[in-house]
Amino acid sequence: MHQMSQDMQRCIDACLRCYQACLGDAMTHCLETGGKHVEPKHFRLMLACAEICRTSAHFMLMNSEHHKHLCRECAEICDECARNCEQLGEMQACVDACRRCAEECRKMAA
Known part of the structure; x- marks a missing residue:
């Protein structure tokens, strides 16, 4: 069984929390x-x-070598979403989730 790094698991968790926050x-x-x-x-x-x-x-869950490209793009989109939601107001949970995801994805893309 493939052992996932703690960094990757943190990024997956941040991505899934952001997915839930934005869609919700x-x-x-x-x-x-x-x-x-x-x-x-x-x-x-x-x-x-x-x-x-x-x-x-x-x-990342599939252990695809292409996850770095997606994580780079994910970080950019999360940053944009955080800024946009912050400007509208009353969406702090989404802003926080996007910023955390962007931070984790930038680490994963490096």
Whole structure:
């Protein structure tokens, strides 16, 4: 059985938490709040962030050599999502999850 490094496991966990935070906030908080929270650019960014986080976690779980490329892109998208959610306000859990994921993904991409 493949033994995963602690660094990779931390990154997987951060990615999955971010996936849950972004998708959950998009489908509950944003849809229920409306206004700027459901503007296409913001809503698409949240869904893109959730998806890249999920995909990055899957690639690491598969032990794919391509996970580094995905983690690099994931970090960029998470940074953008964190900034955007912070600007809108009332989304601190998403902001925190995105920042933590970006930090872990940058380490994994190095």
